[in-house]
Amino acid sequence: MAQSTIERLEAVIAERRKASADSSYVAKLTARGRQRIAQKIGEEAVETVIAAIQGDAKGVVGESADLIFHLLVLLADMGLGWSDVLAELDAREGTSGITEKLSRPQE
């Protein structure tokens, strides 16, 4: 099966975690610790929110990419992966009242 963009990026992040901090952003950020990685997620989330409020669609796309990238770095640092997040979302499928309402046949 073809790898998704997220899966390819996860593999790159896993590899770059082992690189030298001089040659890799992932290695440099990882060396600074989980608190700093988490802080970067907060910063990127705020930048996404600001772009959204400004109606800056290109900005939202760029900041969302930064946000998801940093989230993947955090998941890797915690021994987790995107598949864990997808499994959680799958488990929630059909549990929301809104989803049930939307999927119920019209009377």
Ligand SMILES: N=c1c2ncn([C@@H]3O[C@H](COP(=O)(O)OP(=O)(O)OP(=O)(O)O)[C@@H](O)[C@H]3O)c2ncn1[C@@H]1O[C@H](COP(=O)(O)O)[C@@H](O)[C@H]1O
């Ligand atoms: N997708 C990304 C990616 N998105 C954002 N960034 C980096 O995230 C940083 C965010 O910018 P900021 O201005 O907020 O932060 P900064 O001032 O550079 O750094 P801080 O000291 O503030 O943490 C920038 O340095 C970007 O280069 C990324 N760095 C790497 N990747 C991917 O990760 C791969 C491995 O990268 P290296 O680890 O550098 O080899 C690359 O091939 C890319 O595919």
